[in-house]
Amino acid sequence: MAQTTYCDREQSRALVTDGGTAVEPRAVTVANNKGGVGKTVITINVADRLAARGHRVLVLDTDPAGNLTEGIGLKDSYNEDPHFGQLLAEGEFEDVGLDDVIVETEWFDVMPSNIDLGSRQNLLDQDRQAFRYLEDKIVEPLLGERYDYILIDTEASSDSLFMDAAIWATQNMIIPVEPAEESLRGLQGLMEGQIADASQHRDVQILALVVNRCGSDNEVKRVIEELNEHFHDKLPSFIRKDVLESEGTRLQHGGLRERVAIKRAWKEGVPLAEYDAEDDQIEHFDELARIVEQGGVQF
Ligand SMILES: Nc1ncnc2c1ncn2[C@@H]1O[C@H](COP(=O)(O)OP(=O)(O)OP(=O)(O)O)[C@@H](O)[C@H]1O
Ligand SMILES: [Mg+2]
Secondary structure: OOOOOOOOOOOOOOOEEEEEEEEEOEEEEEOOOOOOOOOHHHHHHHHHHHHOOOOEEEEEHHHHHHHHHHHOOHHHHHHOOOOOOHHHOOOOOOOOOOHHOOOOOOOEEOOOOOHHHHHHHHHOOOOOOOHHHHHHHHHHOOOOOOOOEEEEOOOOOOHHHHHHHHHHHHHHEEEOOOOHHHHHHHHHHHHHHHHHHHHHHOOOOEEEEOOOOOOOOOHHHHHHHHHHHHHHHHOOHHHHHHHHHHHHOOOHHOOOEEHHHHHHHHHHHHOHHHHOOOOOHHHHHHHHHHHHOOOOOOO
């Protein structure tokens, strides 16, 4: 493994070398309070594209429902002990270590969710320091050491310990929204709630906002217009009005598109590129992977 020097978390992390290329390790939370917007699909496929670009990638499924765990073919792990929630319990599972809760897949490593994660989260909720444990016990020891990138999938909730802990630990976010007016209100809630709270102590960066599951209707156009008005510097090129217009693409044809292949890949337990290497949305996941590498959208 490449030589790594650790910096204080408040400072930028040291560069590690990866086959001669400089890599700045980065952890990212994929979150939105709203359900079904594509958090899990985006986590799996951005992780897959980062891994395809030669990086060492870990995905952490903090959603007690375990959709990511299932969607990457690890349904059995969901019902098995040990699991990462036990790592966070103070003094209770001393014999459980990081290696015991990491599962290797063909594409990237995963810390699966578990059937007991919900009750574990409820127990941890009573511990005032619990929101720090994800950082102290998982992200800090692994990021830049064993992994270049750690992606954390979260549940849809405005009151989730794991989501708060993930934002705290990663300080970077990708936020998927759906192409509907109310999704922008949800986005505002997230920004004024969990992100604002974490930002009192941490420099939280939104790396990208992604409008997902786009059909070709006027709602897509409206949401893309509104995102461009308020968050232009957080938008990948496939959502940026100037780029779309310069390509002659109508706004209602922008965003991450609704594709049957995306749904089928999840059902088969594989990343999209494994299911159909020719799918036209893969390039958007590739762009999101570049945004994660670069620490934000570059103009
Ligand atoms: N671009 C897309 N095209 C087609 N289907 C999609 C797309 N994005 C997501 N889906 C499907 O929509 C459903 C919801 O997506 P996903 O599970 O990623 O959302 P989520 O935000 O993680 O949901 P939850 O809040 O339940 O965790 C899944 O069945 C998924 O396969
Ligand atoms: Mg999900």
